[in-house]
Amino acid sequence: MIRFESVGKRYPDGTVAVDDLTFEVAEGEMVTLVGPSGCGKTTTMKMVNRLIEPTSGRILVDGEDIARVDPVELRRRIGYVIQQVGLFPHRSVLDNTATVPHLLGVKKAQARKRAAELLDLVGLDPSVFGDRYPDQLSGGQRQRVGVARALAADPPVLLMDEPFGAVDPVVREHLQNEFLKLQAQVRKTVLFVTHDIEEAVRLGDRMAVYGEGRIEQLDPPAKVLGAPATPYVADFVGADRGLKRLSVTPIEPGDLVQPPVVRRNDAVSDAAHRMRADAARWAVVLDDDGSLHGWIDADDVSASGDGTVRDHARRMKAWLPLGASLKQAFSTMLQYDAGWVAVLDGDGSRFAGVLTPARLHEALRRSVDADERDVPREDVDLHSITGA
Numbered sequence: 360m361i362r363f364e365s366v367g368k369r370y371p372d373g374t375v376a377v378d379d380l381t382f383e384v385a386e387g388e389m390v391t392l393v394g395p396s397g398c399g400k401t402t403t404m405k406m407v408n409r410l411i412e413p414t415s416g417r418i419l420v421d422g423e424d425i426a427r428v429d430p431v432e433l434r435r436r437i438g439y440v441i442q443q444v445g446l447f448p449h450r451s452v453l454d455n456t457a458t459v460p461h462l463l464g465v466k467k468a469q470a471r472k473r474a475a476e477l478l479d480l481v482g483l484d485p486s487v488f489g490d491r492y493p494d495q496l497s498g499g500q501r502q503r504v505g506v507a508r509a510l511a512a513d514p515p516v517l518l519m520d521e522p523f524g525a526v527d528p529v530v531r532e533h534l535q536n537e538f539l540k541l542q543a544q545v546r547k548t549v550l551f552v553t554h555d556i557e558e559a560v561r562l563g564d565r566m567a568v569y570g571e572g573r574i575e576q577l578d579p580p581a582k583v584l585g586a587p588a589t590p591y592v593a594d595f596v597g598a599d600r601g602l603k604r605l606s607v608t609p610i611e612p613g614d615l616v617q618p619p620v621v622r623r624n625d626a627v628s629d630a631a632h633r634m635r636a637d638a639a640r641w642a643v644v645l646d647d648d649g650s651l652h653g654w655i656d657a658d659d660v661s662a663s664g665d666g667t668v669r670d671h672a673r674r675m676k677a678w679l680p681l682g683a684s685l686k687q688a689f690s691t692m693l694q695y696d697a698g699w700v701a702v703l704d705g706d707g708s709r710f711a712g713v714l715t716p717a718r719l720h721e722a723l724r725r726s727v728d729a730d731e732r733d734v735p736r737e738d739v740d741l742h743s744i745t746g747a
């Protein structure tokens with residue numbers, strides 16, 4: 360846990376980099392700090408490992424006032440990843456990763472074993488990359504080594520300053536996704552500085568939007584995008600914040616519609632009746648074990664037809680789990696030129712319903728209203744939203 364209590368930093372020339380900052384990063388939480396250049400993000404971060412000393416207030420790490428902790432000892436407890444990874448050029452990737460545990464007194468063989476595990480965890484096969492030197496890696500691979508090295512001493516707290524800033528957008532998104540998976544396993548307390556809003560939105564459990572030297576809003580990304588606290592925040596997150604919000608709004612059961620469902624072994628005539636009764640143009644087809652198989656088009660079958668559904672069923676090419684983002688749903692619909700996308704429940708085995716473009720739009724509007732009023736999305740009645 361990291362706690363800032365009325366923390367300020369005024370440089371000798373009078374520049375106030377950070378002004379009266381009070382906030383907390385909970386254990387296992389990732390908070391992203393985002394804002395324009397020079398607003399005080401890096402200063403905030405560097406005060407946590409005492410690379411910069413505050414001029415007022417205090418900072419607690421796991422309940423302890425860090426002003427009373429020896430800086431060297433403090434930094435052992437805090438992993439630090441920066442854009443210029445700073446690997447030792449004449450040490451192998453494995454030795455780079457094992458450096459800190461070795462310094463901490465872990466036996467060399469054991470430190471190297473742990474380093475190999477960590478390289479594996481960040482997606483670098485140690486048998487392929489372990490013996491290479493930093494200049495034999497791509498930028499993205501070097502960033503991964505940087506993350507592995509920061510995790511090597513198993514610090515409870517991680518500070519990350521634009522760690523993926525130096526790689527191209529495609530690699531960056533890949534690294535972000537990998538890092539999210541990793542964080543789900545290691546659950547570190549993370550402060551993550553970026554000037555990329557998309558990155559702040561994608562990675563943060565909460566994001567802190569900085570104005571000059573202070574935080575204008577500290578909330579979950581969906582809330583920042585849906586209910587910006589000030590005109591400054593609205594302006595900073597951009598006019599397309601509705602679009603950005605799609606990526607942080609999950610598909611929930613209440614968003615789905617229930618089309619007619621038939622089984623592969625059902626008679627075609629029964630399926631045709633069912634679709635007609637529901638005035639549906641298609642039905643979802645399940646396998647005999649209840650798993651999703653595909654769909655059947657009403658135009659392909661008639662009520663007097665022979666045979667079973669399996670003769671006419673079309674295979675489903677894409678589906679999504681509940682909890683996937685509305686952006687993924689939208690993108691899947693566009694990719695397959697489909698008017699709906701099938702959604703499966705959590706463990707991916709049971710058909711839960713389908714999402715349509717109209718329902719996607721409703722989900723977005725309900726979630727915005729839910730954030731504004733601080734209530735769960737299922738409690739929002741669309742008809743009660745002003746203008747709906």
Ligand SMILES: Nc1ncnc2c1ncn2[C@@H]1O[C@H](COP(=O)(O)OP(=O)(O)OP(=O)(O)O)[C@@H](O)[C@H]1O
Nearest residue numbers: 370372374376395396397398399400401402403554
């Ligand atoms: N040693 C210093 N002396 C005087 N002013 C400083 C010093 N270091 C930083 N500043 C100022 O403090 C302010 C905050 O700097 P900081 O590096 O924290 O910003 P930042 O939000 O991380 O910016 P960026 O995104 O460009 O890295 C800036 O106005 C900067 O010019």
